[in-house]
Amino acid sequence: AQTVTQSQPEMSVQEAETVTLSCTYDTSESDYYLFWYKQPPSRQMILVIRQEAYKQQNATENRFSVNFQKAAKSFSLKISDSQLGDAAMYFCAYDSNYQLIWGAGTKLIIKP
Amino acid sequence: DSGVTQTPKHLITATGQRVTLRCSPRSGDLSVYWYQQSLDQGLQFLIQYYNGEERAKGNILERFSAQQFPDLHSELNLSSLELGDSALYFCASSASGNIQYFGAGTRLSVL
Numbered sequence: 001a002q003t004v005t006q007s008q009p010e011m012s013v014q015e016a017e018t019v020t021l022s023c024t025y026d027t028s029e030s031d032y033y034l035f036w037y038k039q040p041p042s043r044q045m046i047l048v049i050r051q052e053a054y055k056q057q058n059a060t061e062n063r064f065s066v067n068f069q070k071a072a073k074s075f076s077l078k079i080s081d082s083q084l085g086d087a088a089m090y091f092c093a094y095d096s097n098y099q100l101i102w103g104a105g106t107k108l109i110i111k112p
Numbered sequence: 113d114s115g116v117t118q119t120p121k122h123l124i125t126a127t128g129q130r131v132t133l134r135c136s137p138r139s140g141d142l143s144v145y146w147y148q149q150s151l152d153q154g155l156q157f158l159i160q161y162y163n164g165e166e167r168a169k170g171n172i173l174e175r176f177s178a179q180q181f182p183d184l185h186s187e188l189n190l191s192s193l194e195l196g197d198s199a200l201y202f203c204a205s206s207a208s209g210n211i212q213y214f215g216a217g218t219r220l221s222v223l
Contacts, residue, residue, distance in 0.1 A: 004154075033210055043200060044114075045155075045214035091154055095210050098143065099168050102154035 002027045002096045006103035013082045014111050020067075021077045021106045023092030030054075033095040034068070034075045039105070040088040048090070051075060084110050115139065118203050118215035126223055130191040133218045137184055137205030143167070144186040145212060146178055149200040161186055190220070198222045 003026045013019035025034070036048040051059045051068050058066050063080045079086055087110045092103040115138035125131055137144050142163045147155040157170035161180035172178075175193075180186040190197060198221050204212035 035211075037214075042216075043219075044216050045202060045204075047211060047213070050211060093155075097168065098145075098160060098206070098210060099157045099170060100145075100147075100155070100212060101157070104154045 002029075002094050002101050004092055004094050004101050004103040006092055006106050008106045009104070010107040010109065012109040012111055013079075015082055015084060017082055018078060018080045019082055019108065021079075021090050021092075021108065023075045023077070023103055025073050025075065025092070025094050027073070027094065027096075029096075034066075035093040035095065035100070036064070036066070036075075036077045037091045037093060038086075038088045039091065040085075045091075049077065079108075082110050084112060086110055114213040114215065116203060116205050116213050116215035118201075118218050120218060121216065122219045122221070124221045124223065125193060127193055127195060129193050129222075130189065131193065131220065133188040133190070133201055133203075133220075135186045135188070135203030135205075135215060137186070137203075138207075138213055141205035141207050141213075142184065143206045144180055144184070145204040145206070146172075146186070146188050147202040147204065149202060149217075151199070155202065158188070193222045195222050 032053045034051045038046045067076045089105045093100040117136040146158040158172040160168040178188045200217045202217045204214045206212045
């Protein structure tokens, strides 16, 4: 069965600096999707970025980018120029036949 | 705003009771998903419907059931409620692709 692991329960970063959140997963499939979702205090789940496994190029969305290492089954999220509004829980998720399998989340704290 | 509407936002009830959570997907989305998020944990997939038919089932208890109606809205029914059922319940919808858009959730408190 597929599993998703986020080994960092909490991370903190100084405003305007860069932080990387880690995610590893386990699967025997060759074609799949990976996601990062953000959950601010409002509890809304917001899609941050998506990566298609068959694409070599790492996905980028403005200040958010991923480092996708397929062989290592690693999918980290880099947030550049961190802003106070980035403070939230960040969840990594794996798409398994349209079911999302979720990591336990990383709480990101932004220090002003 | 994701376009997915969940009602009610909050629900407080007692053990042993039954409640119904409602979800209206984004316009045109045929798939609806239900997830449960217990306090400060990741989400657990419960069930998926596609155009009225059950497509996938996850860790959904027998006390829970769901359906998707012809107008594509979905309801999640939770019965014989226990204290441990207190959680945030999310609905998500998607079109033919696999990006799921989430509603704001229903917070269920079982006292």
